[in-house]
Amino acid sequence: MPSGSEILRNKIKEKSILKIGGAFDGMSAKLVEITEFDAVWAGSFAISATHAVPDASIMTMTEFLQVAKNMVDSCDIPIIADCDTGFGGPSNVSYLVKQYEKVGVAGISIEDKIFPKQNSLLENGKQELLSEKDFVAKIIAANDAKIEPDFMIIARTEALIAGMGVDEAIKRATAYENAGADAILIHSKNKSPQEIFEFCDTWKGKIPLIVVPTSYGSVTIDELINHNIKMVIYANQTLRIAHKSMLTLLNKLKKANSLDEVNGEISSMEEIFELQKMFDIKSQEKNIEKKLKNMGYIT
Amino acid sequence: MPSGSEILRNKIKEKSILKIGGAFDGMSAKLVEITEFDAVWAGSFAISATHAVPDASIMTMTEFLQVAKNMVDSCDIPIIADCDTGFGGPSNVSYLVKQYEKVGVAGISIEDKIFPKQNSLLENGKQELLSEKDFVAKIIAANDAKIEPDFMIIARTEALIAGMGVDEAIKRATAYENAGADAILIHSKNKSPQEIFEFCDTWKGKIPLIVVPTSYGSVTIDELINHNIKMVIYANQTLRIAHKSMLTLLNKLKKANSLDEVNGEISSMEEIFELQKMFDIKSQEKNIEKKLKNMGYIT
């Protein structure tokens, strides 16, 4: 069976663009797989939100790793883990790469903000960048730590988020490629994809480009392909529809006279049993029973 | 500040019926609080499902405890933890009571099935009951282990689920009250609440009755109150609407030409930031800055 990172590398070669769905736990990751996305994005914003904790480097590597491992255990498609700033300096990055690769994650993304970070889309949030040199040191550490060549180190530059312009973003992305990054994630909080397009059109590197169009949601798949973008990450829409739908249902349920007032809208117990492989337990039991019969233990 | 178990005990005294919302992580628990339910049910079915693992005693106490602790840390309303069969024998029950009480959970529920258990609503699932004596031993162990008198030990009988009839259910519930249980959860998988009503009308005990009307969703709040039911748990509707809504959105998003095709339906980033208290980080920063100014460090 090919590893997650092999599958991911092959898809990059074969497809014009990869659609990557954001998830925050085993079930949402499984739903991303079921709906035929190419890979899962284990996003730190969404994972922090489901733990009701700020997206500000409060949750630890241990906790994020556990969620990513749970996704790998549940899914056959590749899992890409959002590792924020790398949870510290180069030695932390080296450690995290070893840990994530071991549990079967296909690739990790680290960004060039200062630890502890704040969410990139938080209004008036702190968006200070690390020096290029210090982030290059992290990429070198990541690259040295990985064992399987296919494991992907994604360097995410926040130069546009920090208001430093396309030239700085290009300079940094180039430096990160030279340091050994396997892909560049270029992020923006503009309502328009203009600066992203400008970046992509200027980019001379050989490694794939990735975007997360949370704030410029009008951009089309064709535009992304035309500007040489190889992966698009829909990072947090699963989280936000789960939030919306639970809030709406709970409000209704609080006032309802009976469960039937909401029961029509929700998935059945059987659909959940299916997802969590309850029926595998039953077939496993039957299989064991059959073998016990063959061995003469039951008749 | 009163503890979760104190708040829960007071509500039981004051209200005709308590509405308890099921949750599976910090965010869903927080939404149960925001929509003004009386308490949160940390259900093992829902928690297993979000980990994409069967509801069959596969996840461990360590993992369930961690989720419950995360809910306590996020919410001010009481958290009630579904502890399945107690994760083993009396010594395991003793241990779990100490652990859950320490992290601030208001009460725990244990059920009289054999470990490892299977979900009560699984068609053709194994629903063998432990002997009354062996479950009474668990209640004794639970009761001896708790420190705060308000901490609630909920004894859940699966006698109706196992098809053993109302008399057996009454006999067991009475035994569990005598052994020190603080409430009885009477469960049924019938489409009608008839056997539940029969149980409640026959019941002579003094401790409160709790139901989980997942399968008999037509039952009304007034009926529940009329049959002396003190708490109703809506155990897994949040899970099932989250599943449904994410599945629908992902299917649409997979085919969509742009994010804007789904963006209208989902919660805003700001709503999520609010839930996860991102803005507290900012006010915390301002508070520190003010103090640093007073101390002369910044001007």
Place this chain on the structure above:
Amino acid sequence: MPSGSEILRNKIKEKSILKIGGAFDGMSAKLVEITEFDAVWAGSFAISATHAVPDASIMTMTEFLQVAKNMVDSCDIPIIADCDTGFGGPSNVSYLVKQYEKVGVAGISIEDKIFPKQNSLLENGKQELLSEKDFVAKIIAANDAKIEPDFMIIARTEALIAGMGVDEAIKRATAYENAGADAILIHSKNKSPQEIFEFCDTWKGKIPLIVVPTSYGSVTIDELINHNIKMVIYANQTLRIAHKSMLTLLNKLKKANSLDEVNGEISSMEEIFELQKMFDIKSQEKNIEKKLKNMGYIT
């Protein structure tokens, strides 16, 4: 690089007997490696003891797995994990095999006692055995769950511990081999190895035999080899010398007038730094510096 289970299988072929050292955390495992034992035994008694928790199925699979993973991460020699009764029924065994194999453990051992178990050497402890059929079901489940053929499923029979005699032990061991076990661990709490020898001399199976001579410490390596024993596990001596030496030192230190009164007896800081690879961090830093120089970032 060969996997832990490959290394273990090769050693079984090449050596007359394997010496396996018990450990309970990363450091003790590393010391077992440094002193050239063939493999590490991650024993549940020792791990429970270092958590100050009874050896009675109180700690969960999650916690034991974490310790075993930490050992795999720290060592190059194979890690064998003591999984008690398998933490439940066949579905739990199936789950644990997948989890332990994934993190790189070379093999696991499960025993035919009833869950929750008590330590085999506890005076007047409960030592009830599961029926042969029910334990065979667990072996079948374990065998079906493993992916790498070299991964070892060790079936441990407690028939002698439970006072059921050599014939019952042989009967069970044979059944476990037929069900797919890769080795038999035959345990005894006698002060003499006599019943162990009797078992081994009667045994007609093809899979290797393993012993844990905690109670019959006079048995010699030559005797073990002569009776066809392929692995000897020194399960808890590291734990017990650590306990003894810390107790002695702390008693002395409590009364001491200065640290120098005990400093002569203990390992140096440098020896600990060496074990925990502190110096790797420094060489990693130098390596990164060198590359940063080559890239022109520093001069």
Place this chain on the structure above:
Amino acid sequence: MPSGSEILRNKIKEKSILKIGGAFDGMSAKLVEITEFDAVWAGSFAISATHAVPDASIMTMTEFLQVAKNMVDSCDIPIIADCDTGFGGPSNVSYLVKQYEKVGVAGISIEDKIFPKQNSLLENGKQELLSEKDFVAKIIAANDAKIEPDFMIIARTEALIAGMGVDEAIKRATAYENAGADAILIHSKNKSPQEIFEFCDTWKGKIPLIVVPTSYGSVTIDELINHNIKMVIYANQTLRIAHKSMLTLLNKLKKANSLDEVNGEISSMEEIFELQKMFDIKSQEKNIEKKLKNMGYIT
């Protein structure tokens, strides 16, 4: 029952000096209690070492917290947790204080080095200090986050370790007291206690002083008392004797012909059973049996 922090505060009032023993897991903490030390130091160097991981901010807050919680669960004496640099910035410090206080730790220590840190006694290790202002911000955050007034925030200055002299150390310690610290830990890597004495004699603050005489082991208890030092932490001697004794035993055992060659030196199984409260399980069982008899379930 008084909390750990209350006990600690009372001891500070009553005793001329507190002796605090270093530990790294539940068992070593329990041994510190048994030998009548005043409190346990959950040291990050020792905990990292037992995980075979460098003492360089590699292990996460989650992992350290888990160890500290295990100690609180096992011991009645106060647990003081070494939290290195606070695992990030002020928001991380705020979060950790809430988490550690909740699990029952009596106090935490944070130091004024830059995250990620390196061990203070590592030759040629990086020992850069954070600016006074930035560390004051962490103390403010810690102080604002604590709920119980007795919970202790220990500010550890590494000014002497960094070679910045006694004046800088005094300046910083004073600033930290003004910012709300409850005690000052003054650290040194000199072989002589001279600079520590100089610091203590110059110190005009009101909060207690703490030392860790790992490198200046000749200093006597009387000298510490004479220089107004209120707590002495023997941070890692338990770790180092455990390392030494296990290494010696394993070397011997590897060559031994039988276990009896080492069995005389080690603690008995019963001593370990005692520490891990195996016998409590048995008395718990008897207690339950008695109650089951009273209730007529057994005769």
